[in-house]
Amino acid sequence: MLMLNQTDLTPVSFILNGIPGLEDMHMWISFPFCSMYAVAVVGNCGLLYLIHYEDSLHRPMYYFLAMLSLTDLFICSSTIPKALCIFWFHFKEISFDGCLVQMFFIHTFTGMESGVLMLMALDRYIAICYPLRYSTILTNSVIAKAGLSTFLRGVFLIIPFTILTKCLPYCRGNIIPHTYCDHMSVAKLSCGNIKVNVIYCLTVALLIGGFDILCITISYTMILRAVVSLSSADALHKAFSTCTAHICAIVFSYSAAFFSFFSHRFGAHTIPPSCHIIVANIYLLLSPTMNPIVYGVKTKQIHNCVIRIPSGSKDIKFQSK
Numbered sequence: 001m002l003m004l005n006q007t008d009l010t011p012v013s014f015i016l017n018g019i020p021g022l023e024d025m026h027m028w029i030s031f032p033f034c035s036m037y038a039v040a041v042v043g044n045c046g047l048l049y050l051i052h053y054e055d056s057l058h059r060p061m062y063y064f065l066a067m068l069s070l071t072d073l074f075i076c077s078s079t080i081p082k083a084l085c086i087f088w089f090h091f092k093e094i095s096f097d098g099c100l101v102q103m104f105f106i107h108t109f110t111g112m113e114s115g116v117l118m119l120m121a122l123d124r125y126i127a128i129c130y131p132l133r134y135s136t137i138l139t140n141s142v143i144a145k146a147g148l149s150t151f152l153r154g155v156f157l158i159i160p161f162t163i164l165t166k167c168l169p170y171c172r173g174n175i176i177p178h179t180y181c182d183h184m185s186v187a188k189l190s191c192g193n194i195k196v197n198v199i200y201c202l203t204v205a206l207l208i209g210g211f212d213i214l215c216i217t218i219s220y221t222m223i224l225r226a227v228v229s230l231s232s233a234d235a236l237h238k239a240f241s242t243c244t245a246h247i248c249a250i251v252f253s254y255s256a257a258f259f260s261f262f263s264h265r266f267g268a269h270t271i272p273p274s275c276h277i278i279v280a281n282i283y284l285l286l287s288p289t290m291n292p293i294v295y296g297v298k299t300k301q302i303h304n305c306v307i308r309i310p311s312g313s314k315d316i317k318f319q320s321k
Contacts, residue, residue: 009169013095014186018086020177021274030087033281036289037080043292044069047302054305060138061127062302064120065295067147068249071113072288078105079284083179099181104162106284107183108154110257111208113287115150117250118212121219124243129226157204161197168192178277205261216250245298252290256283 018026047069051057082102085091094102127134161183168190178185183201187194220243227239260279296302 009171009191010166011096011170011174013093013174014099014181014189015092015175016082016086016094016179016181017092017175017177018083018179019274019277021272026087029278030084033080033087033285034084036285037076037084040072040076040285040288040292043296044073044288046306047292047295050302050305056301057305060123060134060143061120063140063143064116064123064147067150068113068116068120068291071109071116072291074105074109075113075284076288078102078109079180079281083281086179094181099176099186100162100166103165103181103183103186104158106180107161107204108151108158110284111154111157111204112151113253114208114212115153116147117246117253118215119146119150120246120249121216124246125219125223127242128223128239154208157207161200161204164197164200168194168197177273179281182280209257213254241298245295248294248298249287249291252287252294256286259283 019029022029048066051062051066079102082091082094123138126137130137165183165186168187169192170189171191172189174189176182176185176189183197187197223239223243256279260276260283296306
């Protein structure tokens with residue numbers, strides 16, 4: 001039953017309905033979700049431990065990777081535990097304030113992930129185009145300020161539409177056909193005018209995603225120009241290989257995000273809602289799951305450190321790729 005405060009039409013709680021149309025398959029769907037979440041938690045915690053433990057990884061590239069791992073942990077942990085509770089125990093209720101908090105964390109840290117990927121692209125640009133000045137440009141202070149700025153950008157851009165969503169009147173029920181509190185899924189339950197929410201949501205997406213993608217594109221354009229001018233085949237291969245893991249991370253992060261964004265706006269009537277929701281969850285799970293695997297396989301220093309951990313050896317320096 002819908003519970004409302006009589007004074008302001010604010011629901012006491014929402015009901016997260018999981019994946020509509022696939023309720024009978026929730027238990028089966030939960031297994032890949034749980035497996036991916038377990039890999040994400042173990043993999044990213046392992047990377048964070050490794051970067052902290054190994055002195056040879058105390059370099060700008062790995063500090064940015066640590067930021068990415070921490071962000072990925074927050075993203076998947078903001079959504080998947082609640083989704084598993086829905087699938088396994090039918091715990092579908094979430095308080096109104098709890099819904100807003102979840103929405104804030106999801107959008108803040110997805111925005112931060114995009115920003116960290118942009119910072120990592122700039123890191124690769126400086127490493128390849130200005131190798132002799134790399135350590136003097138990217139000092140610990142600069143890295144810390146860049147990470148903090150990326151986090152604060154997400155916080156300050158997400159707070160307004162969290163407030164806008166809180167101030168809406170809700171009289172269209174309290175059932176959200178989703179596994180988590182997505183901004184537009186919540187706003188659509190309002191009987192008020194949500195045009196401001198829609199416009200602000202698109203503006204934030206352009207400010208964060210558009211700016212970051214532009215910076216990544218410019219960075220890799222400059223990298224490509226620098227790499228093409230290299231005469232040595234070995235140097236050419238080394239320059240390309242150092243960017244492989246980061247390019248994979250970009251593909252994992254943005255491919256599902258673009259599909260989810262454009263399908264919601266241009267395929268709302270042709271793509272089943274269950275497909276939208278599954279892709280939205282994959283978007284939040286794919287990067288956290290795959291990034292530790294890709295960096296563990298493609299980055300020689302991390303790969304070697306993982307092999308050395310059982311022997312207890314430490315402080316063996318490797319040359320940066």
